[in-house]
Amino acid sequence: MIRVVAIDGPAASGKSSTAALVAQRLGWAHLDSGALYRALTLAALDNLAPLDNLDNLDNLAPLDNLDNLDNLGEKGEGRSTSWSGQKIVGLAEDLPVRLVLVGDVFRPEVAGVDVEGAIRSERVTRHVSAVAAIPEVRTWVNARQREAAAGHGTGVVVDGRDIGTVVFPDAPLKIFLTATPDARARRRLSQRGRSAGDAAVRRESQALAARDAADTARPIAPLKPAADAVLLDSTALTLEEQVRQVVELARRRLPG
Numbered sequence: 001m002i003r004v005v006a007i008d009g010p011a012a013s014g015k016s017s018t019a020a021l022v023a024q025r026l027g028w029a030h031l032d033s034g035a036l037y038r039a040l041t042l043a044a045l046d047n048l049a050p051l052d053n054l055d056n057l058d059n060l061a062p063l064d065n066l067d068n069l070d071n072l073g074e075k076g077e078g079r080s081t082s083w084s085g086q087k088i089v090g091l092a093e094d095l096p097v098r099l100v101l102v103g104d105v106f107r108p109e110v111a112g113v114d115v116e117g118a119i120r121s122e123r124v125t126r127h128v129s130a131v132a133a134i135p136e137v138r139t140w141v142n143a144r145q146r147e148a149a150a151g152h153g154t155g156v157v158v159d160g161r162d163i164g165t166v167v168f169p170d171a172p173l174k175i176f177l178t179a180t181p182d183a184r185a186r187r188r189l190s191q192r193g194r195s196a197g198d199a200a201v202r203r204e205s206q207a208l209a210a211r212d213a214a215d216t217a218r219p220i221a222p223l224k225p226a227a228d229a230v231l232l233d234s235t236a237l238t239l240e241e242q243v244r245q246v247v248e249l250a251r252r253r254l255p256g
């Protein structure tokens, strides 16, 4: 039996925090697949974007205009030819972009530098869904995730958007974590140490909704629960409560 717990869900639903603590309690490793999409996006922004024309990046795939995502497709048609899947994957191999197991956590590295902090910038967040919609990019990321899990002796808790549906469809436990947009926006703001005034919550909630819409509408590996996923609404739960529920399910389904 493949020793993977898959945790999927929309942005800021608590996937990574939950996955990290569940992995710790099971004595497993944690792999945040979003971190790899973010590392690729950071690498592309720094290396493929014409440095003299950074403003144009905002036109690549405005999240309110999903049709533009097609411009980033495999064939690299349209404005963003330089951002074809092939180029990004080539860059990922050359730099390289990698997942490195440090203790029990797979951390993203670009050209030998740990980028766990740098990939959380607003600039990366704004572009990551467009990069993640490119089929070749997804194929590359999926291969890295499967290698990481296959090479790990104990077990891996993986969080993302398509872990239960596409990457590890045979995972014995799949969780789909949700929370209301308002709760998610408040959590993200407090995670960043920002104040959660009404206007800030509204803005953050809109940004999360735009990314969720892009992730849900894309033709390949859209954000959706696997048919056999356990749906967990964490709106009224503490982090500790949701972690305990997932650990209990994991122990029942993956004895030993």
Ligand code: CDP
Pocket: 010, 011, 012, 013, 016, 033, 034, 035, 037, 038, 128, 129, 130, 132, 133, 159, 160, 161, 162, 163, 211, 215
């Ligand atoms: O932490 P947050 O929920 O903000 O996002 P993330 O997990 O870091 O993922 C960043 C982006 O990567 C998502 O908005 C998706 O576009 C993409 N992603 C994906 O397409 N598939 C995954 N398995 C994980 C992330």
Ligand code: CDP
Pocket: 009, 010, 011, 012, 013, 014, 015, 016, 017, 018, 187, 188, 190, 191, 234, 237, 238, 239, 240, 242
């Ligand atoms: O990975 P994802 O974007 O889904 O979310 P996260 O970065 O793990 O979680 C966002 C924030 O919500 C973190 O600071 C968590 O500690 C917090 N949180 C939570 O995950 N669950 C709760 N029930 C309450 C807070």
